[in-house]
Amino acid sequence: MTVMKIIYIIAASLLAIYGLQALFLTLIARRVLFDEDPPSPPVAQDLPTVTVQLPVYNERHVVRRLIDAVAAFDWPRDRLQIHILDDSTDDTSQIIARSIAIHQQNGIDIAQFQRTDRKGYKAGALREGLAHAHGEFLAMFDADFVPPPDFLQRTVPAFDDPSVGCVQARWGHLNSTVSRLTQAQSLGIDGHFIVEQRARHELGALLNFNGTAGLWRRSCIEEAGGWQEDTLTEDLDLSYRAQLQGWRIAFLPHVVVPAEIPVSVDAFKRQQFRWAKGSIQTAKKLFIAVLGSSQPLWRKALGIAHLTGYAVHPLMLLNLLFLLPVMTSFSPALRIASLFSLTAIGPPLMYWTAMRSQGIPVRQRIRWLAVLLGLGTGLSVNNSRAVFEAILGVRSAFKRTPKFAVTRASKDWHTSAYVLPSDPTVWAEIVLAVYANTLLIFSLFNGFWWLLPWLSLYACGYTYISYLSMRQAWEKRGALRHHLATVREAGD
Numbered sequence: 001m002t003v004m005k006i007i008y009i010i011a012a013s014l015l016a017i018y019g020l021q022a023l024f025l026t027l028i029a030r031r032v033l034f035d036e037d038p039p040s041p042p043v044a045q046d047l048p049t050v051t052v053q054l055p056v057y058n059e060r061h062v063v064r065r066l067i068d069a070v071a072a073f074d075w076p077r078d079r080l081q082i083h084i085l086d087d088s089t090d091d092t093s094q095i096i097a098r099s100i101a102i103h104q105q106n107g108i109d110i111a112q113f114q115r116t117d118r119k120g121y122k123a124g125a126l127r128e129g130l131a132h133a134h135g136e137f138l139a140m141f142d143a144d145f146v147p148p149p150d151f152l153q154r155t156v157p158a159f160d161d162p163s164v165g166c167v168q169a170r171w172g173h174l175n176s177t178v179s180r181l182t183q184a185q186s187l188g189i190d191g192h193f194i195v196e197q198r199a200r201h202e203l204g205a206l207l208n209f210n211g212t213a214g215l216w217r218r219s220c221i222e223e224a225g226g227w228q229e230d231t232l233t234e235d236l237d238l239s240y241r242a243q244l245q246g247w248r249i250a251f252l253p254h255v256v257v258p259a260e261i262p263v264s265v266d267a268f269k270r271q272q273f274r275w276a277k278g279s280i281q282t283a284k285k286l287f288i289a290v291l292g293s294s295q296p297l298w299r300k301a302l303g304i305a306h307l308t309g310y311a312v313h314p315l316m317l318l319n320l321l322f323l324l325p326v327m328t329s330f331s332p333a334l335r336i337a338s339l340f341s342l343t344a345i346g347p348p349l350m351y352w353t354a355m356r357s358q359g360i361p362v363r364q365r366i367r368w369l370a371v372l373l374g375l376g377t378g379l380s381v382n383n384s385r386a387v388f389e390a391i392l393g394v395r396s397a398f399k400r401t402p403k404f405a406v407t408r409a410s411k412d413w414h415t416s417a418y419v420l421p422s423d424p425t426v427w428a429e430i431v432l433a434v435y436a437n438t439l440l441i442f443s444l445f446n447g448f449w450w451l452l453p454w455l456s457l458y459a460c461g462y463t464y465i466s467y468l469s470m471r472q473a474w475e476k477r478g479a480l481r482h483h484l485a486t487v488r489e490a491g492d
Helices: 003-034 061-072 093-103 119-131 151-161 179-202 218-223 234-242 266-291 297-309 309-321 321-326 333-355 362-380 378-392 427-446 447-491
Strands: 049-056 079-085 110-114 137-140 164-173 214-217 248-259
Touching: 003 179, 003 297, 003 309, 003 321, 003 333, 049 061, 049 119, 061 079, 061 093, 061 110, 061 248, 061 427, 079 093, 079 119, 093 110, 093 447, 119 234, 137 151, 137 218, 151 164, 164 179, 164 218, 164 234, 179 248, 179 266, 179 297, 179 333, 179 362, 214 218, 218 234, 234 248, 234 266, 234 297, 248 266, 266 297, 266 309, 266 378, 297 309, 309 321, 309 378, 309 427, 321 447, 333 362, 362 447, 378 427, 427 447
Parallel strands: 049 079, 049 137, 079 110, 164 248
Antiparallel strands: 137 214, 164 214
């Protein structure tokens, strides 16, 4: 029992540290979010050659939309090069070829590059694509993004500072209103970009390129060691290696590039799994390099907290699992650890601040904050598995997040060939939903009043994520049956 108490207190203490970090970054961001006017768009003077790289793998639903958007860039055609780095194994390659032919007729320098294998996945495609690029700067977009025509006009001037090796724009959303799931995800992304990234940029702290909607200086990529595939987050890895070499990353919060948010909970889990595992892999890879660098101590501390941020999920899980034995023994450790829970205000305040900065009414903020916190808590099983795999050195392939070009609630996506099978973690989530609700009732009848808000969050979170997974699985089966029946009728 003593060991369990120690683990419980350690988990609660570490969660408090991450909560304090979120609170600190939120307070920094609030100093500028509500007291400034958006800057005037910069004017690009000497226009350099830019190579736009579009790494693509089986994106039949969205690839044409992306190519059309990039081809419409307001940039001299003799200084714009577009490369589709196509690793596809389905008809996406034919869609790309047809789209390229149309744009080449309009004088666009656009080409398709296909590899014989997917070695290195996205990192491998970007590394190989660098050999074909002529640009001094390289812009990158994932298939689900739709950059505005003036993207280069507003971002390239940041490289006038010779210390800037990378420029990151803010992610926007094409389909945030499609469902509660997409709305919650959009708020989570806004919390990261509007508050966390903004605060890190204002502080001069280490921050990251988010893999898309940004540009790199070619010399920075090469000096930092290039794209490497030994983690699932090649973007985070290169970001930190570049900054440890003395380069800066410029974050431009007023340049917004909208993207499609996963409408499938299984796709969302896959995306989160990749981000969580890759982040911890990068932390393992660069932990000693960050600590041994010449960076100030405060930058090192914030950097390590940033790299290991997904550790909050197994800590949350441990906190819940060891709560029952601590409660039943009426241990003083319960009251001691409960004091740390006050720091949990950090993440909710971060998302609240992001919503406030966008003018979202208070009632909507309360409603969507509850959904977001529940979703984040419910993900702890999925993301804990990712963290443990990274710690144990379990290797896995880079699995993309499928996109369906769903920008309105009425569009069906359930019968697409890209639909993922139901994630088996749903059964663990159901068990934890029952467990958390049981603890909630136990606390209610035994006077553990200070635990009720947190246990309610666990109970609602696991109940919501498991319900959502089961409901979408049912919808997929129903849509597939209907589709097959329609095909048979057409055949008759």
